[in-house]
Amino acid sequence: MLDWLYTAISWVMAQWHALWSLVFDDPEAGTGLSGLAWALSIVFLVVTVRVILFPLFVKQVKSQRAMQELQPEIARLRKQYGSDRQGFSEAMLKMQRERGVSPLAGCLPILPQIPIFLSLFHVLRRLAPDAQGLYSWSAELTDEAARAPFFGAPISSSFFMSGAKEDAIIAITGDYTQIRVVGFLLIVIMSFTTFFTQKQIMRRSGPVEGQAAMVQKMLLYVMPLGLFVSGFLFPIGVLLYWFTNNLWTLGQQFFILRKMPPPGSDAAKAKAAADKPAVDPKALAPRPGAKPVRPKSGRTTAPASTVEVANPTGDTAADSAGPGTPADDGAATPTGATASGATAAGSDGPSSAARPSGGRPRSGAGRGSQGPTNRGKRKRR
Numbered sequence: 001m002l003d004w005l006y007t008a009i010s011w012v013m014a015q016w017h018a019l020w021s022l023v024f025d026d027p028e029a030g031t032g033l034s035g036l037a038w039a040l041s042i043v044f045l046v047v048t049v050r051v052i053l054f055p056l057f058v059k060q061v062k063s064q065r066a067m068q069e070l071q072p073e074i075a076r077l078r079k080q081y082g083s084d085r086q087g088f089s090e091a092m093l094k095m096q097r098e099r100g101v102s103p104l105a106g107c108l109p110i111l112p113q114i115p116i117f118l119s120l121f122h123v124l125r126r127l128a129p130d131a132q133g134l135y136s137w138s139a140e141l142t143d144e145a146a147r148a149p150f151f152g153a154p155i156s157s158s159f160f161m162s163g164a165k166e167d168a169i170i171a172i173t174g175d176y177t178q179i180r181v182v183g184f185l186l187i188v189i190m191s192f193t194t195f196f197t198q199k200q201i202m203r204r205s206g207p208v209e210g211q212a213a214m215v216q217k218m219l220l221y222v223m224p225l226g227l228f229v230s231g232f233l234f235p236i237g238v239l240l241y242w243f244t245n246n247l248w249t250l251g252q253q254f255f256i257l258r259k260m261p262p263p264g265s266d267a268a269k270a271k272a273a274a275d276k277p278a279v280d281p282k283a284l285a286p287r288p289g290a291k292p293v294r295p296k297s298g299r300t301t302a303p304a305s306t307v308e309v310a311n312p313t314g315d316t317a318a319d320s321a322g323p324g325t326p327a328d329d330g331a332a333t334p335t336g337a338t339a340s341g342a343t344a345a346g347s348d349g350p351s352s353a354a355r356p357s358g359g360r361p362r363s364g365a366g367r368g369s370q371g372p373t374n375r376g377k378r379k380r381r
Helices: 003-023 032-069 071-081 085-099 103-107 110-126 139-147 163-173 177-205 211-233 236-259 266-275 317-321 339-348 363-368
Strands: none
Touching: 003 032, 003 110, 003 139, 032 071, 032 110, 032 139, 032 236, 071 085, 110 236, 163 177, 177 211, 177 236
């Protein structure tokens, strides 16, 4: 039923092998360069699959971010419905439909990889020296793939084997030593990279609570342990596929965490602060020739142009002496007083001759000194 998928996986591997064989000048079957060409064909099979699935990965990240933004509203609905689980589920599904959020979008990149992994496992398990052509491969190409060494271990060999395939592989390598050394190292590396990948997924998805946190913690430890146990049955080529897939996932998630950190995390706050445009102090200063804007105060002050520089109070000696009388010329003073005496007399107030009979100063003389200061005020009635 899945022969079409087996054929597709085999065809992609054959195309990459043809390219690398051309690069390495068509090496002889069973040599190190031939094994390297087949190992690179598996590595670039991973690259091909992950590039095709990259849009689904971006959609998965956006769905996770949207679900994180809905967490406060989901908590409010949970508090609102209490023990009514059916009502809570219906309200949450309705809210997700309105916001265009699908919880299944988080599984989109994983689901297509499962049949691809199983197809590669099936193809490499059926590989054996002197076997017939498999899934669009010729008999010669099939035999070359079965004998291709990866650090001395054929990519079709496993930690444990049985039957005719075991005899054919042992006839090439002589014993299990190299196969099991390479296989065990790949199993350990595959398990550790799976652990770090799952830990990075937890960082990408942000903090979770309740049952989701329990599921994440279980996957963090159970998944690497399960792969460690089952890895003893995987062919060397499948272990290489899984290890390469984990490396790609680590790099891809590192890129996403830098570009799209989870909301509320320290990285998200730092990125928001870094993206905030800096304010140039020069941009806040007025342009040359423009009038600066000053805050309004409660008191009204006179413009600087209306205040006399020599005597800003307005009480000049000339005003006290009367119009037409020089204040600083001692020879023009009738009483022979000095200019300082006239100034002193002027500072004491207007003379008796300038005062009316009622003792109050005339309105013109009394307000003359305050004229420049009060200019522009509304006249009170």
